[in-house]
Amino acid sequence: MTDSTIRILIAEDQTLVRGALATLLNFEDDFEVVATAGDGIEALALAKVHRPHVVLVDVEMPHMSGLEVVEQLHQALPDCKAIVVTTFARPGYMQRAVKAGARGYLLKDAHVEELAGAIRRIVQGGRVMSPELMMAAMEHANPLSDREAQVLRLAANGMSTRQIAMDIALTEGTVRNYLSEAISKLNASSRQEAIKLAESQGWI
Template identity: 55%
Template sequence: MIRVLLAEDQALVLGALAALLSLEGDLDVVGTAADGEAALRLACELRPDVLITDIEMPRLSGLDLAERLRENCPEVKVVIVTTFARAGYLRRALEVGARGYLLKDAPASDLAAAIRRVHAGGRAIDPGLAAEAWGERDPLTERERQVLREAEGGASTAAIAARLGLSEGTVRNYLSEAISKLGCENRIEAARKAREQGWL
């Protein structure tokens, strides 16, 4: 029996996933979580074979969750199931240790097959995205990404500096680098482009 933990913040989707996977004779849904921190706690407590998570989750994103699990509970294999068909997200998911990346519009049978493949030591990647993923690379550093995320929400340079524990000059430098790398005119445009590419 393959033990599965589900992390999804939309209750209806979470319930549907749990119901569908419970119909599979070899899959056992051992728990559900509505946010990333709860999922991390449950994963380290229950030690499921596979964790299914969305990317955009409250309190801890699916990507951050995958990275934390790789550090703290590496035996738990992560499969991302999301609406975001973005090559940048797929690349980042693989970089942080996710073993699978599927889109929510895939048939339920694909998800069950992906869980089995990942549990057996393989990978399960949406085929269309896999081909696209090796196109344009993410040019941003992790710090530039953090600063752009803050700027995307409209935070001032001073507010970003305070939140990230940096000087205002350093924040301006990171923003300037990010804007330049992305070929944009300003921080809002740069944040929008990075978000569209799946780099934020």
């Protein structure tokens, strides 16, 4: 390893994908995969130990989502660059990843050369986003406010209005108002329909 070697951590819950990514990236002369993780909590712990230059993270992982990992990495290790590599072609996920601090968002069907090039550009200070998702994000902007999305996300997890209110320190009436606004903005007929619509776009 030299001073110019890019140290990489891979967070991916599918063992075969995780192993294949590590093998392919280790073939690059200027890359070293220093650790791999199978869930979000493990990814954060290993990142704090190994302090990689780049963390590749999937969106949906056990214990902690990739988006939560990105946000916590951005706070705990601000010099570490997070790149989301996922199968989920949902513009809302990309918007949330960027807001959380991700420097890149690529789909898993990208060629390894594309991923390697993206890693190098991001380490040098750039950003790399899937062009297809950039177009989709512009066409389907998230109409929900942060609080509306938060309340709808908690409702999607099965929490009642009362439980949501207790969890985020709001009154039940305020929570109902946020839910009502979310349902209205999504042109949905019910809370359940609003949740489905928001999930389909990756907004929650």
